[in-house]
Amino acid sequence: MIYKGSKDIEEKGKVDRITVIFYLIFVVFGWLNIYAASFDLESATAMFDLSTRAGMQLIWIGSSLLLAFALLKIDVGFYETYAFVFYLIGIGLLLVTLLVAQDINGSRSWLIIGPIRLQPAEFMKFIIALSLAKVFNTYGFRLMERKNILLVSCIILLPALLVVAQSETGTALVYLSFILVLYREGLPGGFLFMGIAAIVYFILGIRFSDTFIGVISTGEFVTILLIIIFSAAMVWNYMKRHKVAFIILLIAASTFMAAFIVSFFSVKIDWGIVAIIALSLTALYLLLLFFRYWKKTYIYIFFFLIGSFAFLESAEYVFYNVLQPHQQMRIKVTLGMEQDLSGAGYHVGQSKIAIGSGGLIGKGYLNGTQTKLKYVPEQDTDFIFCTIGEEHGFVGSAVIILMLLAFVLRLLYLAERQTTIFGRVYGYGVTGVFIFHIMVNIGMVIGIMPVIGIPLPFFSYGGSSLWGFTILLFIFLRIDKSRRRN
Incomplete structure (x- = not known):
C-alpha cells in the first residue's frame, strides 16, 4: 500500500x-x-x-x-x-x-x-x-x-x-x-x-395511561395518530409515492371528519374506536397497495403499523407486570x-x-x-x-x-x-x-x-x-x- x-x-x-x-x-x-x-x-x-x-x-x-x-x-x-x-x-x-x-x-x-x-x-x-x-x-x-x-x-x-x-x-x-x-x-x-418509535410509543402510552378517550387511554389515542403519520412518512421516504402518503393521511382525516358529522345527529361518538377504525383502514389500504403493485416495501410498512399497535398494547402490560416496582417508580418519577x-x-x-x-x-x-x-x-x-x-x-x-x-x-x-x-x-x-x-x-x-x-x-x-x-x-x-x- x-x-x-x-x-x-x-x-x-x-x-x-x-x-x-x-x-x-x-x-x-x-x-x-x-x-x-x-x-x-x-x-x-x-x-x-x-x-x-x-x-x-x-x-x-x-x-x-x-x-x-x-x-x-x-x-x-x-x-x-x-x-x-x-x-x-x-x-x-x-x-x-x-x-x-x-x-x-x-x-x-x-x-x-x-x-x-x-x-x-x-x-x-x-x-x-x-x-x-x-x-x-x-x-x-x-x-x-x-x-x-x-x-x-x-x-x-x-x-x-x-x-x-x-x-x-x-x-x-x-x-x-x-x-x-x-x-x-x-x-x-x-x-x-423503529427503535426510536418504540421509545416514543412506550413513553406516550405510559405517561398518559390514566386518562381515557372512549375505550382507549389518551396515550394510546395520540400514539395511534402517530403510527398513521409514521406510516405515511415511510411511504413518502421509501416509496417516493407522495400521492399515496397524502391518501393515507386523508383516510384518517376523513374517518374523523365523518365521525364528527355524525355527532351532530345526537349520536354518541367513541373517539377511541374512531382512532382504531382509522388505523384499520390505513392497514387495509397498505395491503391493497401490496397486492396491486407487489412491492415488498408496502407489506413491510403494513407490518410496521401492525407491530407498532401490538407494541403499544403490550407496553402497559410489560410496565406493570414485568418491570420491578422500583423500576416502575423511577420511570414514573422521570415522566412526571x-x-x-x-x-x-x-x-x-x-x-x-x-x-x-x-x-x-x-x-x-x-x-x-x-x-x-x-x-x-x-x-x-x-x-x-x-x-x-x-x-x-x-x-x-x-x-x-x-x-x-x-x-x-x-x-x-x-x-x-x-x-x-x-x-x-x-x-x-x-x-x-x-x-x-x-x-x-x-x-x-x-x-x-x-x-x-x-x-x-x-x-x-x-x-x-x-x-x-x-x-x-x-x-x-x-x-x-x-x-x-x-
Whole structure:
C-alpha cells in the first residue's frame, strides 16, 4: 500500500496524544471530585489516605495507567485472534457471577475476591466490541444476511440477558449502544427509526395511561395518530409515492371528519374506536397497495403499523407486570407521573437541588453543602456529576460536558480514519458505549432520564468501571496506532 504525503508517514506508530490527554484530565478531575464527594466536614482526611474512597480510587488510577501502558504494547493481532476466546471467558464469568455472587443492594453482579470486588459485566463492553469487530472483519461478511444479523444479535443480546438476570438492567441497556456499530456498517435507518418509535410509543402510552378517550387511554389515542403519520412518512421516504402518503393521511382525516358529522345527529361518538377504525383502514389500504403493485416495501410498512399497535398494547402490560416496582417508580418519577421525593425520586430530587444550588460559578471546591452533608445518595459513584454542579456551578458543568463532547467527537474521528474494518467497527463500538454512558448518566442526574445506575466514565468511583473504560479505550488506541502498519 502506498501512502501519500510525509504527514501520513509521520503518524505511523504514534498513539493519539489528544485522546490520551483527555483520558488523563478526566481521571484526575474524577479523582478530585470523588474526594470532594466523600469529604467529611467533621473528620477530614488527607487526599492520599488509602483507607478513603479517594485513596482507593488513586490505587485504581495507578493500576489503570499500568494497564493502559501494557495494552499499548500488545500486538494488535492478538486482540483479533483471541476475540472469541475473550467472549467465551466473559460469558463464563457472567454465569459464575449469577450463580455465586452475593446480593448487594438488590444486585448479584459482583465477584468478591478477598479485598477486591470486580463486576464482570463492565468488562463485557470491550469484549462485545472486539467480537463484533472480528465478525465484521470476516471475508465476505454482509450484515443484512439472515444468518449474520442473527449472529450479531446473539453476540449482543446473550450477555445482556445474563446481566439482566443479575438485576443490572442499566448495564444491560449499555450493550444496546452497539446499535451505532450496526448502523455504521449497513443496518438500514428504518431499524433505528423503529427503535426510536418504540421509545416514543412506550413513553406516550405510559405517561398518559390514566386518562381515557372512549375505550382507549389518551396515550394510546395520540400514539395511534402517530403510527398513521409514521406510516405515511415511510411511504413518502421509501416509496417516493407522495400521492399515496397524502391518501393515507386523508383516510384518517376523513374517518374523523365523518365521525364528527355524525355527532351532530345526537349520536354518541367513541373517539377511541374512531382512532382504531382509522388505523384499520390505513392497514387495509397498505395491503391493497401490496397486492396491486407487489412491492415488498408496502407489506413491510403494513407490518410496521401492525407491530407498532401490538407494541403499544403490550407496553402497559410489560410496565406493570414485568418491570420491578422500583423500576416502575423511577420511570414514573422521570415522566412526571409521581413525585415520591422520599422514595424513588429522592436521589434525583436531592441531586437537582445540589446542582441548582451551585448557581453560575458554584460554591467552590469542598464547599458544597448538599454533598458534604450527604443529602445526595451515591454521590461519588452514579451521582458524581451533582458534586461538579454544586461546587463548580453552571460554568464548570458546561466545561466538563463540552470536554466530554470533544472527547466523543475525537473518538468518532479516530474510528472513521481506520484502514481496516476491524478497527472501524471496534472504534464505533467504543464510541457508542461512551455516548450512552455520558448521555444517560448526566441525564438521570438532572432528572430527564430514568435512574438506571450507570457510572460517568472516568469520573465515578469504582475500580471495575475505571478498568473497563481504560481497557475499552486503550485497545482502540493500540489499534489506531497500527492502522498504517500494512
